[in-house]
Amino acid sequence: MRIVLVGPPGAGKGTQAAYLAKNLSIPHISTGDLFRANISQGTDLGKEAKSYMDAGNLVPDSVTIAMAEDRMDQPDAEDGFLLDGFPRNIGQAEALDAYLKGKGVKLDAVLDLEVPEDEVVKRIAGRRICRNDSSHVFHVDYHKPKTEGVCDICGGDLYQREDDREETVRKRLEVYHTETEPIIDHYKAQDLVVTIPALGKVDEVTQRAMAALDKGE
Numbered sequence: 405m406r407i408v409l410v411g412p413p414g415a416g417k418g419t420q421a422a423y424l425a426k427n428l429s430i431p432h433i434s435t436g437d438l439f440r441a442n443i444s445q446g447t448d449l450g451k452e453a454k455s456y457m458d459a460g461n462l463v464p465d466s467v468t469i470a471m472a473e474d475r476m477d478q479p480d481a482e483d484g485f486l487l488d489g490f491p492r493n494i495g496q497a498e499a500l501d502a503y504l505k506g507k508g509v510k511l512d513a514v515l516d517l518e519v520p521e522d523e524v525v526k527r528i529a530g531r532r533i534c535r536n537d538s539s540h541v542f543h544v545d546y547h548k549p550k551t552e553g554v555c556d557i558c559g560g561d562l563y564q565r566e567d568d569r570e571e572t573v574r575k576r577l578e579v580y581h582t583e584t585e586p587i588i589d590h591y592k593a594q595d596l597v598v599t600i601p602a603l604g605k606v607d608e609v610t611q612r613a614m615a616a617l618d619k620g621e
Contacts, residue, residue: 405428405430405484405486405512405513405617406484406485406504406509406510406511406512407424407428407430407484407485407486407487407511407512407513407514407515407617408486408487408490408491408500408511408513408514408515408591408596409421409424409486409487409488409514409515409517410514410515410516410517410584410587410588411516411517411518411519411602412517412519412521412524412577412580413524413528413573413576413577413580414519414523414524414525414527414528414573415517415518415519415524415602416517416519416602416606416609417488417489417517418434418488419606420515420517420602420606420609420610420613421434421486421488423606423607423610424486424515424610424613424614425486427610427614428484428486428617430481430483430484430485430486431478431480431481431485431486432485432486432488433472433475433476433481433485433486433487433488433490434488434489435468435471435472435488435489435490435492436489438468438471438472438475438490439453439463439471442471449467449470449471449474452467453467453471465493465495465496465499468490468492468496469496469499469500469503472487472490472496472500473503476503484512487500491587492583492584492587493583493584493586493587494586494587494590496587497587497590497591498590511591511594511596512596512617513596513597513598513616513617514587514588514591514596514597514598515598515600515613515616515617516588516597516598516599516600517600517602517609518599518600518601518602519602519603520603521577523603524573524577525570525573525574525577526545527543527546528568528573529564529568529569529570529573530543530544530545530546531543531564531565531568532544532549532553532562532563532564533562533563533564533565533568534555534557534558534560534561534562535560535561535562535563536555536558536560536561537555537557537558537560540555540556540557540558540560542555542556542562549562598613598616598617600612600613600616
């Protein structure tokens, strides 16, 4: 299957993508992973992306598209993939359409993870990260540490990242509504969008998505 996963920040795209890709036996292609891999491996695309990032500029769509196409051309993606974070705007969606058409294949579904905006803010703004190890993540409501402000695992200080502050989250949501949300209408016109309520436990959301995909086959 060839699937695109969309949804606002905090919708759980990365978590769901990993579960769905495993269940469907297809590679999970994340834009973040593509950037990190190309930069760490020193590819031409990675060097180009890094030059923009080091200058504090956005990486152009042309570079992101080229990275995504290169990854989709790999042998493990021949029979399908799950795209997470790409396409991010209409230009990238149109480029993906053209790429797939050139390969003589089509998308099977665009899964839209739906989460109320206030819940998105609550999820992200409530996160607290350990200063010693950023993989130690807590939440003021959903995963409280035993002692406020102290990591259960190593005793390090817990803090709120700048990106997780409420005003920053709301700005990220504005960008999502302006740039990324229009791709949902783009794919609705192709009758590909399946809306998945993304509230609830991780496995419940995965089951909803798998059931929707089974129904669509």
